[in-house]
Amino acid sequence: MATPFDAPDWRSLNQEDLDRGLNNGAAVAGSGDIVAGWDRRSAEMRSAHSDHLDLRYGPRERNRIDFFKAAAGAPTLLFIHGGYWQMRAKENFALFAAGPMAHGINVALIGYTLAPEATLDEIVAEIHAGIDYLAGRLPDLGGDANRIAVSGWSAGGHLTATALSHPRVKGGVAISGIYDLEPIRHSYLNEKLGLDEAMSRRNSPIMQAAGAMKPLALTVGSGELPQLRRQAADFAGYRAQYGLPVSYEEIPGANHFTIMDEMLSPKGRITGMIRQMFERMAG
Numbered sequence: 001m002a003t004p005f006d007a008p009d010w011r012s013l014n015q016e017d018l019d020r021g022l023n024n025g026a027a028v029a030g031s032g033d034i035v036a037g038w039d040r041r042s043a044e045m046r047s048a049h050s051d052h053l054d055l056r057y058g059p060r061e062r063n064r065i066d067f068f069k070a071a072a073g074a075p076t077l078l079f080i081h082g083g084y085w086q087m088r089a090k091e092n093f094a095l096f097a098a099g100p101m102a103h104g105i106n107v108a109l110i111g112y113t114l115a116p117e118a119t120l121d122e123i124v125a126e127i128h129a130g131i132d133y134l135a136g137r138l139p140d141l142g143g144d145a146n147r148i149a150v151s152g153w154s155a156g157g158h159l160t161a162t163a164l165s166h167p168r169v170k171g172g173v174a175i176s177g178i179y180d181l182e183p184i185r186h187s188y189l190n191e192k193l194g195l196d197e198a199m200s201r202r203n204s205p206i207m208q209a210a211g212a213m214k215p216l217a218l219t220v221g222s223g224e225l226p227q228l229r230r231q232a233a234d235f236a237g238y239r240a241q242y243g244l245p246v247s248y249e250e251i252p253g254a255n256h257f258t259i260m261d262e263m264l265s266p267k268g269r270i271t272g273m274i275r276q277m278f279e280r281m282a283g
Contacts, residue, residue, distance in 0.1 A: 007226030008185040019188045021227045026257040034257045042094035052141060058126060061112040066090060067141055070101040070113040075147035075278045078108045082154025085123055086115040086192045100274050102266035106143045108134055115192045120203050124162050145233035149277050153260060161205040164212040171215040171277045176228055176256055179206045181236035193213045214260055215245040217273045221254030
């Protein structure tokens with residue numbers, strides 16, 4: 001597969017090729033079975049850590065957070081699920097708390113209203129409201145409110161980047177994210193998202209003037225769609241251009257779904273990135 005810098009400019013693609021170039025489910029054989037496995041193991045994880053489920057941070061149905069405590073006074077990772085802002089739920093991703101928790105890191109999983117019931121502006125605002133709530137509750141939950149980092153996969157990678165501007169967030173690990181929404185706006189995905197150019201631009205991290213001076217680790221699988229790899233590589237270059245702390249890493253052989261094995265495992269590469277993020281906070 002071509003390097004991300006050799007991925008074609010999305011503007012040069014016809015509609016069919018653009019849509020195909022963003023369709024992760026179609027690109028990965030057996031992706032439905034992978035996600036079904038996530039669901040089963042996540043249900044087990046939530047059952048095993050049921051003390052602080054569905055903590056309500058806002059008025060809408062999905063405005064809830066699951067908090068899994070690993071250790072008293074520990075830092076907390078807020079994880080934001082993916083699904084192109086229009087699919088899936090926090091409940092599908094609970095299993096991925098296992099990797100960080102094995103190292104004494106608390107994990108909170110946040111839900112948010114999906115498109116078309118919410119605009120992207122509203123989704124971003126919900127994530128910020130959830131961080132406000134989590135920071136306020138952490139002392140009662142047994143976590144350290146001064147050590148919060150954010151991570152997310154796919155659309156959650158985008159929301160991780162937008163969450164860096166929150167004053168309580170110290171850093172982020174964005175996995176297979178979208179940082180330029182313009183190709184999304186011109187694809188099949190916009191039927192539910194309803195992005196116009198202005199909303200696309202103000203919610204595209206790569207189109208903002210500079211950004212938060214906080215560390216952000218960007219990762220993507222070497223086996224992912226070229227457009228996804230290019231998104232991460234281009235955003236890493238953008239942050240470097242503005243002198244913002246950033247790292248970029250491709251995980252060899254990983255596709256859009258198997259990359260999450262690197263967070264599931266206590267020895268996984270993404271788990272390592274998360275650990276390093278918190279170690280820098282303590283230093």
